[in-house]
Amino acid sequence: MPEGDMVWRTARQLHASLAGQELTRSDFRVPRLATVDLRGRVVDEVRARGKHLLVRVSGGLTLHTHLRMDGSWRVFERGERWRGGPAFQIRVVLCTASVDAVGYRLPVVELVRTEAEGEIVGHLGPDLLGDDWDPDEAARRIRAEPGREVGVALLDQRNVAGIGTIYLSEVCFLAGTSPWTTVEDADDVPGLLGRAHELMNRNARAGTQVTTQDSRPGRNHWVYGRAGRPCGRCGNTVRSGELGRAPHERVVYWCPACQSPA
Ligand SMILES: [Zn+2]
Structure with missing residues (x-):
């Protein structure tokens, strides 16, 4: 998508x-x-x-x-x-x-x-690629529902507009946060938003979707699309799982060793 x-x-x-x-x-x-x-x-x-x-x-x-x-x-x-x-x-x-x-x-x-x-x-949250990007407002919207999984909150376009499962998986990995962590237990919501903002702006201008430093196919993401393969950071097996509830569940990827447990 x-x-x-x-x-x-x-x-x-x-x-x-x-x-x-x-x-x-x-x-x-x-x-x-x-x-x-x-x-x-x-x-x-x-x-x-x-x-x-x-x-x-x-x-x-x-x-x-x-x-x-x-x-x-x-x-x-x-x-x-x-x-x-x-x-x-x-x-x-x-x-x-x-x-x-x-x-x-x-x-x-x-x-x-x-x-x-x-x-x-009008219902959309602050746009990560908009001229009017407002990280404080995005964080405020996310924190308004502290019991939600942080991954679900980041995918909710009413909180922050633009994130899909690629960037969700990647920014959670980079932050060492499980997507299933609740918002109240996720200690750095602004950090997650900041990484998403940086990666998406860089890639939008470059025309790529690289989240590592390596644009080669199979190496351009840390965890997204890499289920069953070794984590590039720790060597443990990357896994995929469903986030959210039917009919809105989405498949996301994470490294159980690098990302704190849900
Ligand atoms: Zn790992």
Whole structure:
């Protein structure tokens, strides 16, 4: 699942390609929006908010999309063959005189008044990749429910926007904290947030998702995706487990030896 850093990069790419440009064609392949035509409108800006993408166009409209599990936006030069997946997976097409922006496998596609964006993203906590990142407010929200597992609290986008299971697993490892530790027993919530902020900002700008110092596949994460393999720090076996309760449980990774027990 794309995490905040990948959504941020997508927004930056879409902004670079579309902002200031007039749409020469739009094609919504979702039933509810099938008759919408944005032709003639100018794209004002494209922003990420947590894992949400907001394409703001003239006339006070915002196209909201969410990538969820495997959605993506791709930008192609005019005339270039689209290659983000089979045509039936296309949900939105936005064309300018020079590029085609194509949204694939997007589970959320909706059009709202820009002034009403708050109804979509207003519940989100401070955005790790936002200009207005506020670590104190994120920590305050997390500490408001001291009995929750800290991993669950960090994944809750109402507390802090942008973290998915990759960064959750990695920052808990780096902090030596089990994701199952309760918030009240986790001694350094600001430290966890600080690591997430540093890693995600670095990776968002670099276009990678490296949390170690080694970008080679299989070595780019400390524990994420490494269940059954030796921990790079202590040599004990990395494990995976379910965090949270159905239907919202998520698979996370940790080293029982390096991270304090739940
Ligand atoms: Zn270890």
